[in-house]
Amino acid sequence: MIMRIWKHIRKYWFYIVCSLIFAALSVASQLYVPILTGNAIDHMIGVGKVDFAGVAAIVRVIVAATAVTAISQWIFGICNNKITYNVSRDLRNAAIAKIQRLPVSYLDAHPTGDLVSRVIADVEQFADGLLMGFTQFFTGVLTILGTLGFMLYVNVPITLVVVCVTPLSFIVAGFIAKKTYRNFHMQTEVRGEQTAFINEMIEGQKVVQAFCHEKENVDQFDEMNERLQKASLKAIFFSSITNPATRFVNNVVYAGVALVGALFAVSGGISVGQLSCFLSYANQYTKPFNEISGVVTELQNAMACASRIFELLDEEERTPDKADARVLTEEQVDGTVEISDVSFSYVPDRKLIEHFNLSVKPGERVAIVGPTGCGKTTMINLLMRFYDVDAGKICVSGTDIRDISRISLRRSYGMVLQDTWLKSGTIYENIAYGRPDATKEQVIEAAKAAHAHSFIKRLQDGYDTVISEDGGNISQGQKQLLCIARVMLCLPPMLILDEATSSIDTRTEIKIQQAFASMMKGRTSFIVAHRLSTIREADIILVMDSGKVIEQGTHEELLAEKGFYAKLYNSQYEL
Incomplete structure (x- = not known):
């Protein structure tokens, strides 16, 4: 899964390189500040021995380092946004292109709502996890490595105490991550099922009410909601205990550093400023573990969503x-x-x-x-x-x-089906759908042949009247007349009429049958x-x-x- 995600990310290598450079610059300048602070403290130890000139020089460097950190983080954020939302765009484009190439049998067998959930909700969740991963994971890892480097520079023995306790964080986070992924994957599946059910119920609300099936649908929705609640609760529970667990380990690290560092300071092994610097590094060293544990949780959710997206992309295409x-x-x-x-x-x-x-x-x-x-x-x-x-x-x-x-x-073939299909646009555009180069006069002639011209002229804007998707603001019979006009405009060599006049009144049907007879x-x-x-x-x-x-x-x-x-x-x- 990680390799597949990487294939989509690596095409934006320029932004990745920039992100890494500015993340490193941000972390380096940020970690340089504790050393400067420690040096400033050493310039102020002792009564009447404050080196104001030395402290002022250090403060100027601290301000410059802070400015570098801020600018680097700003550019770093821009690069991460570019990577994340470009990848999200590519996945959605790939998903839509895939749907166009899928066989009708797949679309017949899979609920529309589930496909919508994969293309919209799952990609959105994946983008959120990816953005957090780039924003916090990169800086977290670099902060850990950089902090270790600076601590080794200051004092090796105390650094070894930190390194020895560190694996506990990875063990705890790894155990929780496995539990989290399974529950997040179940959560995304149930959410897709629920989205499909809601989509079906909204589209078929008239049928539901006609058969007094409201209670059964509510019960079915409640059952799905309960499964989603259980899966979400488990996922959130395991993801929530990651941070406290790693914080506990981090506090142990901090306490160990404080104890050992104090003993070294008493024996004269390090200065007070260096101890202050070390405690600051110990705090900065443990902080990324908390962030990374949160990132791991989000990445588990992102991976679960990505798996559903890739399942769609891996489906067998039509021959x-x-x-x-x-x-x-x-x-x-x-x-x-x-x-x-x-x-x-x-x-x-x-x-x-x-x-x-x-x-x-x-x-x-x-x-x-x-x-x-x-x-x-x-x-x-x-x-x-x-x-x-x-x-x-x-x-x-x-x-x-x-x-x-x-x-x-x-x-x-020219097709007129019982189930009409119209797109959002003007009536003219819908009739000319199969022949975009048709003139207005040709469209009007086709509408007259289909006996649709009279009702179109009664509309406020005539042929420029905008109809909603699937023609929701005109009657079923009028929609069918527009579909008939569409075929009469194209006049292909062969015709398929599947209950083509099922929604039309008898009088109009007789006229249309005469037009069909001429067309056939x-x-x-x-x-x-x-x-x-x-x-x-x-x-x-x-x-x-x-x-x-x-x-x-x-x-x-x-x-x-x-x-x-x-x-x-x-x-x-x-x-």
């Missing part, structure tokens, strides 16, 4: 496009789709689509119907290559889609619909059940068979 992947142009897409012996399942031990075959000619309209969970939307996911097939192959214009670049494949002429189209009245004109109707095509034909042919489709169709008109 990349082949080096020689074919790039389809609009002219090359003739609309031929061949599905040959395709098998697929989201979970290996739960079969969904098995040995599926379909041949679609250019310009044909293929309707896919069946009960919920039969595999209709899964077929759309496979056609768009959001998921790769487990067996068999899907060919577009005679080429296996695994040999086609994803970008060109998806640009060949000469374009291969895949239509998923529960309202079977909307697919009567399809060239092929595939009736799916449990991932298999159980019936296939035109509307009239399937009704004449009086099979599953006929029952499904007639059930819509039964009381």
Whole structure:
């Protein structure tokens, strides 16, 4: 973990070098002051023997050393901030870039809130620990080494007393650090789980209230909160006892130095000023241990957060496009789709689509119907290559889609889904999303074709009206009309309509179906619909059940068979 963190830090070697230089300069000038103070004391011992000129000269040097310390610490802090927040930025950028490359299966299987927690909260906690590490750990280590050097310069025997007692601090801090890391790691995991739960509950609040599920959700949240409280309490407890434990050891060191130093002073081994200097060094020597123990605690939290970030960065990415992947142009897409012996399942031990075959000619309209969970939307996911097939192959214009670049494949389709997607921006920007170079007139024509123009003109700013993310300030039906207008503006060679008019009133739907009929002429189209009245004109109707095509034909042919489709169709008109 430390090596991985170092790989992200070492690119800022210039700031690291500057940080080390100014940290050393700060510590050196700071540690020089006790020697000066001791010398000043020696200039004042004895009645009437104060050397005012010598003391004044020493005071001037002390002021200069203090100024050097202050300036060095200021530059040192700037360098540390640069390192910390650049690394945080890099990790967040890497996490977002990683999410863009992850397969849809990963995003389907992991709660959004947990991903948000990793990218936002965990990186923030990591940055706090890293900043404290650079700020206090560097200076703490340098202070310890520098203090030992100065103490050895003043008196070797007393320094050996300090060195002999020092390992106790490391033993105590190391024991507590192991306990702390485990509890902080558990804390970050539960916090991510809780964030995911809160995100899900806020987004689905209407559903929660509709099913009167508030109490169960509160109970579930309380259970998570209790686990977070226990993990946090243990982590904070162990992290809190680090400082008192090391302080106890440090006081033992100070007492030992005072005792031995006093004996040396009485016997004439050192002067009073040197004893004062030594006691000051003993205090400065022990202080970094307290700081480092606090830093170790924060670093344990930072390491636990970093492990979750790196878990995300280590996830297996979607299969990349082949080096020689074919790039389809609009002219090359003739609309031929061949599905040959395709098998697929989201979970290996739960079969969904098995040995599926379909041949679609250019310009044909293929309707896919069946009960919920039969595999209709899964077929759309496979056609768009959001998921790769487990067996068999899907060919577009005679080429296996695994040999086609994803970008060109998806640009060949126009999609209108039941779940609408809009971005924060103007209505114009949302319609022109797939074709940014479109003129205002072309956008308006597409909106008119989708029967969205009339409601857009009624808005205060018309096409310049800003809608919130996911279109929260317009109705569901209006959002769907905008998505339809978006496809009508692009007019790609093939279309996928997955319950494209599910949120639109019947009168508008009839008009849009006419627009769709005009748009689908000469374009291969895949239509998923529960309202079977909307697919009567399809060239092929595939009736799916449990991932298999159980019936296939035109509307009239399937009704004449009086099979599953006929029952499904007639059930819509039964009381």
